[in-house]
Amino acid sequence: MISRLFGSYLVKEGKLTEAQLETVYETMRKVRVKLGLIAVSEKLMTTEQSDEINRLQAIMDKRFGDLAVEKGYLTADQVTRLLGLQGNQYLSFVQAIVDNDFLSMDEINKSLADYQNDNGFTATDMEDLKSGESDRIVPLFLPQNIVEYQLEHILMSIRGFIRLIDSDIYVEKGYISDYEEVQSFAMQSLDGDNKATMAIAGEGKNILAVADAFAGETFEIADEDALDAVAEFINCVNGMFATKINNAFDIDLVPPEYSPDGCKFTGKLIVLPVHVKGSVIKLISSFGEFINK
Amino acid sequence: MARILIVDDSRTSRKILRGLLEESGHEVIAEAENGEEGVKKYIECKPDVTTLDITMPVMDGLEALTKIREYDGNAKVIMVTAAGQQNKMVEAIKNGASEFVTKPFEKDNILKIIEKM
Ligand SMILES: [Mg+2]
Numbered sequence: 033m034i035s036r037l038f039g040s041y042l043v044k045e046g047k048l049t050e051a052q053l054e055t056v057y058e059t060m061r062k063v064r065v066k067l068g069l070i071a072v073s074e075k076l077m078t079t080e081q082s083d084e085i086n087r088l089q090a091i092m093d094k095r096f097g098d099l100a101v102e103k104g105y106l107t108a109d110q111v112t113r114l115l116g117l118q119g120n121q122y123l124s125f126v127q128a129i130v131d132n133d134f135l136s137m138d139e140i141n142k143s144l145a146d147y148q149n150d151n152g153f154t155a156t157d158m159e160d161l162k163s164g165e166s167d168r169i170v171p172l173f174l175p176q177n178i179v180e181y182q183l184e185h186i187l188m189s190i191r192g193f194i195r196l197i198d199s200d201i202y203v204e205k206g207y208i209s210d211y212e213e214v215q216s217f218a219m220q221s222l223d224g225d226n227k228a229t230m231a232i233a234g235e236g237k238n239i240l241a242v243a244d245a246f247a248g249e250t251f252e253i254a255d256e257d258a259l260d261a262v263a264e265f266i267n268c269v270n271g272m273f274a275t276k277i278n279n280a281f282d283i284d285l286v287p288p289e290y291s292p293d294g295c296k297f298t299g300k301l302i303v304l305p306v307h308v309k310g311s312v313i314k315l316i317s318s319f320g321e322f323i324n325k
Numbered sequence: 326m327a328r329i330l331i332v333d334d335s336r337t338s339r340k341i342l343r344g345l346l347e348e349s350g351h352e353v354i355a356e357a358e359n360g361e362e363g364v365k366k367y368i369e370c371k372p373d374v375t376t377l378d379i380t381m382p383v384m385d386g387l388e389a390l391t392k393i394r395e396y397d398g399n400a401k402v403i404m405v406t407a408a409g410q411q412n413k414m415v416e417a418i419k420n421g422a423s424e425f426v427t428k429p430f431e432k433d434n435i436l437k438i439i440e441k442m
Binding site for chain 2: 196246247248257260261263264267268270271272274278282284285286287288
């Protein structure tokens, strides 16, 4: 998520063009940082040692980390830590920008500091962002003091998006609202010892980004067929949520609802804009009461 | 190859499930979009296997399961749940459901279960 958040910031600030950013994402897809390079940059190995392991690797069917441990260059714990770094999206993003000669490391760091200031993020927030974990990132974009269960409902929805719809989603600043005008939407409530609703709404064809990915087909318009797919995605998320909170509340799924016609949602709403495959949709959550429409 | 009845209020889920089943040589002989319609179709078509979604309007999957088992004590029914809903599964087992699958569908899992029946 951080590569998408910071990437769109760099474009907005004129540091990268849209086309350059696309190239960066393409590079990230193709190139994964080599473990040896990370080990050297972390000063755990010398370049000579890394080269030696690379040569051995060419003739032996063993992983870099295992060979480095066998040779006594790294401990198993260090390998674990390096593997964590290798998977780090922020580092891959930065490397892809530098490798394409779009920006220098210094320019990136300067922009990252600006990004931090513009958004009022603390140093801890920045660590959360760079972690790449949606459960640590998304709360930074939500209002403070959300009840625990509602936060979990939203985070679970985001994990659902990442797993079932688009692994590259990112969010904008969410807000609390008692009134939200929506165009096409799908929603599902949970009822029992407590009440909750999760809705997804989008303008024009935006909601099709969710429908297409979930149903595995291409819808032309946001009609009932498409919205049914969105509703079924919400159903999957809500099923997991109901299971998760069932020790606290006996709460059950209600059949979903959807409509291609606009309507007004009222209630104690938390609205979170989510970028999905180039479109923006709104994730709208209510907990303790249903969304009224 | 089995003759299968799909009961689910979501046309997306019916379509995905039908696709998976037909691709593997099974025959989907009917679809229904709620429990009440599902019971009717069961009596009409006598499928080998029925898949029953739990969360549906008009009549939910649990009630439909009871009705189908009243009519045919040997009915082979696979309950379809949104991931989770464990309490519902326990209730369904008591009422004679043979198996469970969770949404989103995993092809291999569903096919294995149908083979087994
Ligand atoms: Mg359903």
